[in-house]
Amino acid sequence: MVSQRLKKDLEFIVELDKMKSIFRRTSVIGEDRQEDDAQHSWHISVMAMILSEYANENIDTCKVIKMLLTHDLVELYAGDTFCYDIVGNMDKRDREVKAADKLYGMLEEDKGKELRALWDEFEEQKTPESKFAASMDRLQPMLSNYNNNGGTWKKYNVAKEDIYKRISPVKEASNELWEFVEYMLEDAYNRGLINH
Amino acid sequence: MVSQRLKKDLEFIVELDKMKSIFRRTSVIGEDRQEDDAQHSWHISVMAMILSEYANENIDTCKVIKMLLTHDLVELYAGDTFCYDIVGNMDKRDREVKAADKLYGMLEEDKGKELRALWDEFEEQKTPESKFAASMDRLQPMLSNYNNNGGTWKKYNVAKEDIYKRISPVKEASNELWEFVEYMLEDAYNRGLINH
Numbered sequence: 001m002v003s004q005r006l007k008k009d010l011e012f013i014v015e016l017d018k019m020k021s022i023f024r025r026t027s028v029i030g031e032d033r034q035e036d037d038a039q040h041s042w043h044i045s046v047m048a049m050i051l052s053e054y055a056n057e058n059i060d061t062c063k064v065i066k067m068l069l070t071h072d073l074v075e076l077y078a079g080d081t082f083c084y085d086i087v088g089n090m091d092k093r094d095r096e097v098k099a100a101d102k103l104y105g106m107l108e109e110d111k112g113k114e115l116r117a118l119w120d121e122f123e124e125q126k127t128p129e130s131k132f133a134a135s136m137d138r139l140q141p142m143l144s145n146y147n148n149n150g151g152t153w154k155k156y157n158v159a160k161e162d163i164y165k166r167i168s169p170v171k172e173a174s175n176e177l178w179e180f181v182e183y184m185l186e187d188a189y190n191r192g193l194i195n196h
Numbered sequence: 197m198v199s200q201r202l203k204k205d206l207e208f209i210v211e212l213d214k215m216k217s218i219f220r221r222t223s224v225i226g227e228d229r230q231e232d233d234a235q236h237s238w239h240i241s242v243m244a245m246i247l248s249e250y251a252n253e254n255i256d257t258c259k260v261i262k263m264l265l266t267h268d269l270v271e272l273y274a275g276d277t278f279c280y281d282i283v284g285n286m287d288k289r290d291r292e293v294k295a296a297d298k299l300y301g302m303l304e305e306d307k308g309k310e311l312r313a314l315w316d317e318f319e320e321q322k323t324p325e326s327k328f329a330a331s332m333d334r335l336q337p338m339l340s341n342y343n344n345n346g347g348t349w350k351k352y353n354v355a356k357e358d359i360y361k362r363i364s365p366v367k368e369a370s371n372e373l374w375e376f377v378e379y380m381l382e383d384a385y386n387r388g389l390i391n392h
Contacts, residue, residue, distance in 0.1 A: 017225040028217060042235070043209075043212065062261070069242050179198060
């Protein structure tokens, strides 16, 4: 007899399959195919494993990974909002809070709360873990753009100052990674991968 | 000045993008689109977060997650081998060991060894963590098939006894999950989602 708790867990897991069909603006490197939330979440979680040693503060890498694996789940119901879309970002928070209530409400209360707490921590951006997690989330699409002839930077004509603003969490999270970010963005600009 | 170590890490991370283009046999639920290694690795890593409480033994969930995030990286060079492909599985181990040497050799020695150890542990299937990880790896595509009108079970005419053999790691890893697996497979058989 499968318990009610496990049944809910399995329904939740099946629901998560839809993350493989939520497409982001960024493309897979070298391909004209947009990446999806599942691929993105996987990539940044592995990045956290590889890059956590460069964090300025002591961080719990395991917590960072769990946060990154689940930080975009609200997009199951709220959809992906392009980071440079000013109008779309006006009601993003409201849409995502409603999505979180619905999604985590699928699970038994203790489990839903535990996962919701990870998302809340990520959203609040107060702890070293959430700041490092945000750095991974921002750095990954930029690495893709850099290796994809400018990718969304060029396609959507994003200004260098807006890119710097978007990637700014890295500055606080890791001096060494920030040094690389500055090198990458200036090189991208000089090579015409960033328009202005 | 970006260190040689970080440079190698970033090249490794960019190389991993190719996981988004290694397609598996299993389809995304409800779609005629094969899932890829990045999506699969993400899904089973979140599954480990959700289902680790059902493990028979005390397990280090963080280690399980790290193992699952990276267990398929060898497929970057060795490709995906369909689990029911007898011929393809004859030289799978050789191809994957060569791939692991190449892949983890991209990193500084200490880091390459650390990641390689996770893969070796997963392959050896001796620790509770590696056994639980294998359970997630086996259960996920079966959940997809079950919710996809039989999926690869029907498409490749896989026998019920071969499916039971493939999913057998769950039996040792978790009594509660095994109870569900038996229910799911018998139900799938009775509903004609498994041919014979």
